[in-house]
């Protein structure tokens with residue numbers, strides 16, 4: 270739904286950005302202006318509203334709220350630390366503070382690959398422009414610790430030269446191509462949804478061999494959207510099954526698991542707003558009038574904070590009525606989600622018991638596939654936190670399917686457990702974060718101690734180095750909260 274038009278020149282911008290994806294191509298460093306404060310003078314309103322995304326200092330510890338998560342993700346980073354999303358200004362800090370990114374001690378130490386910076390920083394398109402996309406995707410997360418210093422900002426969605434809206438992630442363009450969707454001549458109107466799809470989408474890291482200009486053979490972990498069969502949960506499940514991909518092996522059940530990232534763009538497509546041509550920006554970037562000027566709010570938050578200005582632009586109910594409708598959607602999702610998560614957690618624990626009791630691979634194979642599929646469907650449905658509103662029917666359908674598939678696994682497990690003399694097994698209590706993380710084998714104290722050591726040492730070096738090289742203006746971080754899920 271078009272509300273306004275921003276300008277021309279976007280064709281050149283997309284051409285330039287697409288060239289970034291090609292190996293060997295590189296453009297001058299200053300072509301990508303990664304420090305958002307350097308855009309402020311020319312675009313004061315957009316800058317000021319973007320900066321407001323720094324005002325949210327709430328940390329909502331999801332594992333505390335939903336302890337089942339630690340069981341569902343046992344053996345995977347998310348079981349350690351997982352918080353509800355915050356403003357774009359905090360994306361980089363959230364990534365660095367997360368126990369998932371661990372405590373590297375030098376540029377080549379793990380656990381995560383460089384790809385983990387991808388949706389967090391304007392320095393990603395800058396480094397891709399300077400070094401090539403494949404070089405960026407090669408190596409460990411810590412390789413770029415002193416480069417990734419500016420959070421999501423202007424250069425993620427705008428061309429630094431013209432200022433026009435532009436895609437900065439070549440992998441989105443490749444994903445759109447694979448899905449047979451419009452992938453060229455992306456204009457400002459398209460960017461109102463595709464700008465967000467760069468990051469609010471499902472992806473995996475595809476191992477890709479390549480040779481650098483000095484003839485060295487390298488392996489890149491390239492962010493790839495699994496869209497070849499389409500955007501639905503089933504389409505992507507088939508894609509992953511066909512290539513035999515798994516994100517990890519579950520620590521308790523040994524199932525070959527998939528982690529849905531945040532298929533927000535994809536699930537949104539199935540909802541009535543997308544079908545009616547409403548874009549992400551229509552609700553998340555309302556027009557603000559200030560004196561004679563009108564601009565798009567770049568304070569990307571929940572539209573429920575400003576329903577008067579956003580929803581009533583198109584709807585004629587009163588705000589309270591509409592809010593009650595949205596709240597009821599949320600409650601329905603919560604109810605089915607709890608049921609599905611409990612079934613999944615029990616399925617993992619019962620499968621763990623079956624192995625312990627002596628079950629064979631042959632007895633377990635079908636059960637583990639059920640668990641894989643059930644959890645994928647649950648995760649696809651809820652991993653993007655707005656899905657209950659963006660696509661309520663699809664969310665509830667997938668949660669029902671997740672529960673049904675998990676229960677099928679559990680029915681099969683009853684037989685296997687009985688055969689191996691463990692018929693009366695009852696899954697242990699996982700009703701608190703502490704209990705669930707203990708079952709998942711997460712040693713939180715150790716992880717936190719290592720992280721604090723990293724923050725006091727290597728992280729300080731990264732920051733000092735970035736300031737010295739002029740990549741970071743320390744003033745840009747003034748007043749920033751530094752809360753974490755593990756702060757005392």
Ligand code: HEC
Nearest residue numbers: 354355356359360363388421425464465468549553569570
């Ligand atoms: C460069 C990647 C990137 C792009 C582009 C992007 N997002 Fe985000 N978005 C994120 C990340 C990462 C977070 C979570 C940040 C955190 O918790 O630290 C987030 C969080 C959010 C939140 C939660 C904010 C809050 O305070 O709860 C909203 C809403 C949001 N994004 C909407 C959008 C919309 C709409 C667009 C397109 C106009 C968009 N995003 C484009 C990466 C991106």
Ligand code: HEC
Nearest residue numbers: 275308312315316319422423426457458460461464564565
């Ligand atoms: C997450 C993506 C995203 C980020 C980050 C972002 N923009 Fe935008 N911006 C958009 C979209 C989408 C539009 C609307 C495009 C349209 O409707 O043609 C827009 C519109 C604009 C416009 C046109 C006038 C208006 O207000 O609609 C300007 C100027 C602008 N942005 C500047 C900035 C600046 C400066 C920053 C950094 C402080 C920034 N943007 C960060 C996505 C983004």
Ligand code: HEC
Nearest residue numbers: 270541542545547551552572573579580582583591594595
């Ligand atoms: C740009 C226009 C636009 C905006 C902004 C918008 N809507 Fe809608 N909404 C629509 C259209 C079009 C439909 C499809 C139904 C129809 O044709 O009457 C719809 C349908 C709905 C429905 C019924 C379908 C369902 O999913 O249950 C609800 C509820 C709803 N909108 C709530 C909201 C809320 C809440 C907001 C603000 C956060 C909002 N809308 C913002 C255009 C809009």
Ligand code: HEC
Nearest residue numbers: 465469533534537542547548549552571572573654655658
């Ligand atoms: C019709 C209005 C509407 C449209 C269009 C829309 N959203 Fe939302 N979005 C909402 C509402 C309402 C919420 C629920 C916020 C809440 O529960 O506080 C939400 C929630 C979110 C959240 C989670 C915020 C949080 O803090 O948990 C993200 C991220 C998000 N939307 C991104 C997007 C993206 C990306 C698109 C386009 C693909 C999009 N939205 C399209 C209305 C909309």
